[in-house]
Amino acid sequence: MVARTFREISARNLKVIREHPLSEISGALGDLGTFLPIAIALTVNGTISLSSTLIFTGAFNVLTGLFFGLPLPVQPMKAIAAVALVSSFSHGEIAAAGLFVASCILIFCLTGFLRWFADVIPIPVVKGIQVGAGISLIIAACQSLIAKLGWVRPSWADNLSWTIAAFLFLLVANIYRRIPYALVVFMVGLLFAIILAAQSSNLPSLRLWMPFLTIPAGTDWRIGAIRAGIGQLPLTTLNSVIAVVHLAADLLPQVHTPSVTSIGLSVAAMNLTGCWFGAMPVCHGSGGLAAQYRFGARSGASVIFLGILKLAIGLFFGESLVGLLTRFPSALLGVMVIAAGIELAGVGESLNTSGSRDLAKGHPGIIGGQEIGPLLSDEDRKKRWTVMMVTAGLLVGFRNDAIGFIGGMLCHWTFGLPSFLERLRERRRQGRIRLPGPA
Structure with missing residues (x-):
């Protein structure tokens, strides 16, 4: 059974890459807007090894494409990265944080x-997490990548003029979806970065990977797990495992969707392997899947291509790439992240249609002989929409997936309270519930 499934996945990967090579390559580059800034910042901070990160994430990309057959991303664990940057984590501390989260996910x-x-x-609530994550990506791109730009600064290759040009090109690509947007933008950005690096004599050079082992000490576990790992755990569970499974089913319904358990085991295996060698803690994020899908990826072939590229670069160039990658224009990366955020937030549109997984499982309503999913009253639609928006709003407002999740669940339970009380009263009338009274 496993062998047959693997052959089917491989056959589909080959079929898609042969029919749409540019789209798959373009889609493979779609998540670089999230991956590059965090990986570069952690490398410059002395927290991770860029060589190990490229090599291990590249290997994980290849394995993900081979076994899942989907353009699942290999993304940084953002909560850990944020704390690590602010607190200048050591190799041992960030490794401890990644290993702690991976161990918890494995136990789950x-x-x-x-x-x-x-x-x-x-x-x-799931769709609220996705919508909130999409809006958060847009806000992060505007605040972290674009807000610091001027009309002519920091350079001729990176300014607001290029942001506007990239955004206008994105609007055109929204109409003509066959345009390999991410591939074109990435190549332009890479050309600009090479020119800037050459001007400062800081081009990459041949530098073979020299692996080293990172073994967290006692204080590393305390700092990494408590200060960063605990905050990452709900984000990984909700957005990088559960939400990514639902998003894969929404975006690619014709492809077999992996189970929550298999995605969880994948996240655990990636970090229980790479973190010992100085690699960045990673996960499968729904934002990255939305980005790669938006820019053309439809199969595992896209991430296999990306993985091979990362492996080759990491093995032979590694840390020498830092100077080049830091010069990649933020103007172009920012628009790529915005596009990914829009794609991810857009999944909320199907909440009250038959495209929503829970409605599609119900008894279909019939209008004009067509199955459209169960009919919802206006009140039910409003309740579902409110739960989604409470989840998304609190997630964005507090910048915390756990708070958004708790708020959404409380809203959902509150709407269900009247029917719950009615069922209790009905059971009491039937004598199935007896309240204690005086003897």
Whole structure:
């Protein structure tokens, strides 16, 4: 069974890359707007090894494409990265944070807790997490990458003029979807970066990978796990495992969707392997999947291509790439991240249609002989929409997935309270519930 599935995935990967090579390559580059800035910042900070990060994430890209057949990303763990940058984590501290999260996810998978947790979360809350993550990407791109730009600064190759040009090109690509947007923008940005690096005599040079082992000490575990790992755990569970499974089913319904447990095991395996060698803690984020899908990726072939590229660069150039990558225009990266955020936030549109997973499973309503999913009253639509927006709004407002999740669940339970009380009253009338009274 496993061998047959692997052959089917491989056959589909080959078919898609042969029919749409430019789209798959363009899609492979779609998530660089998130990956590059964080990887570069952590490298410059002395927290991770760029060589190890490129090599291990490249290997994970290849394995993900081969076994899942989807353009699943290999993204930085953003909560860990944020704390590591602010606190200038050492190699041991960030490794401890990644290993802690991976161990927890592994335990969740083996005990069945992750599967149960995914089953009890209402779809409006899941979509709220996705919408909130998409809006957060847009805000982060505007604040971190674009806001610091001027009309002529910091250079001729990186300014607001190029941001506007890239955004106008994105609007055109929204109409003509066959345009390999990410590939074109990446090549232009890479050309600009090479020119700037050459002007300062800081081009990459041949530098073979020299692996080293990172073993967290006692204080590393305390600082890494408590200060960064605990905050990352809900983000990984909700957005990088549960939400990414739902998003894969929404975007690519014709492709077999991996289970929550298999995605969780993948996240655990990636970090239980790479973190020992100075690699950046990573996960499968829904934002990265939306980005790669938006820019043309439809199969695992896209991330296999990206993985091979990362492996080759990491093995032979590694740390010498820092000077080049820091010169990649923020103006172009920012627009790529905005496009990914728009794509991810757009999944909320299907909340009250038959495209929503929980509605598609119900008894279909019939209008004009067509199945459109169960009919919802205006009140039900409003309730579902409110739950989604409460989740997304709190997530964005507090910049915390856990707060958004808790707020969305409380809103969902509140809407269900009247029917719950009615069921209790009905059971009491039937004598199935007896309240204690005087003797």
